[in-house]
Amino acid sequence: VHLVDSGGGLVHPGGTLRLSCVASGFTFSDFWMSWVRQVPGKGLEWVANIEGPGNERHYLDSVKGRFTISRDNAKNSLYLQMNSLRAEDTATYHCARAGGVFDSWGRGTLVTVS
Amino acid sequence: EIVLTQSPGALSFSPGDRATLSCRASQSVSSNYVVWYQQKPGQVPRLLIYGASTRFTDIPDRFSGSGSGTDFTLTISRLEPEDFAVYYCQQYGSYPFTFGPGTKVDIK
Numbered sequence: 001v002h003l004v005d006s007g008g009g010l011v012h013p014g015g016t017l018r019l020s021c022v023a024s025g026f027t028f029s030d031f032w033m034s035w036v037r038q039v040p041g042k043g044l045e046w047v048a049n050i051e052g053p054g055n056e057r058h059y060l061d062s063v064k065g066r067f068t069i070s071r072d073n074a075k076n077s078l079y080l081q082m083n084s085l086r087a088e089d090t091a092t093y094h095c096a097r098a099g100g101v102f103d104s105w106g107r108g109t110l111v112t113v114s
Numbered sequence: 115e116i117v118l119t120q121s122p123g124a125l126s127f128s129p130g131d132r133a134t135l136s137c138r139a140s141q142s143v144s145s146n147y148v149v150w151y152q153q154k155p156g157q158v159p160r161l162l163i164y165g166a167s168t169r170f171t172d173i174p175d176r177f178s179g180s181g182s183g184t185d186f187t188l189t190i191s192r193l194e195p196e197d198f199a200v201y202y203c204q205q206y207g208s209y210p211f212t213f214g215p216g217t218k219v220d221i222k
Contacts, residue, residue, distance in 0.1 A: 043213055043214075043215050043216055044159065044213040045213065046204075046213070049211075059210075061210065094158060099206070100147065100206025103161045106158070108158065
């Protein structure tokens with residue numbers, strides 16, 4: 001299992017970013033996928049998840065209406081569209097396999113809102 | 115939202131010691147859906163235990179999980195040098211999934 005996240009960067013408050021995660025080594029469409037973030041040196045926070053076919057999605061309350069999780073199973077890819085970014089969204093964002101028990105993690109991509 | 119508390123925030127042990135880490139939930143966790151992860155500096159979290167007590171693939175048997183309802187425990191029977199790290203609990207019984215703040219296990 002290999003997950004490679006990308007798309008982070010420095011953005012002003014109110015700005016947008018789109019994170020991507022390319023998966024390999026497993027049948028991507030069979031698995032729920034998630035985004036989990038971690039403020040450098042701090043704890044972990046689940047952000048969103050999406051079921052295999054892509055119909056059912058769940059979000060952390062503080063990102064609802066601002067972030068959208070999606071996937072393209074033909075490309076083995078997971079996405080996180082982040083709009084109206086706030087300083088408190090600053091973190092390293094990891095894609096993770098599965099909906100709630102995260103058995104594989106991407107290395108993460110750093111999002112800085114400042 | 116279920117708030118998970120891990121206290122104390124740090125514990126000091128010697129190699130070979132038995133370590134018992136606590137995770138307390140603000141309300142009962144459905145189906146005891148609690149996970150434990152280990153994280154070392156510069157690394158991503160590593161899944162140790164899921165369903166409160168099921169050891170994940172290739173996790174040494176010195177790691178064990180127990181508990182139900184609101185009180186969960188991770189036990190490391192004999193600490194090896196590579197076990198000094200931060201340990202997080204997480205619940206996936208209800209949305210939003212939440213993590214505890216972590217317990218750092220360091221060398222005495």
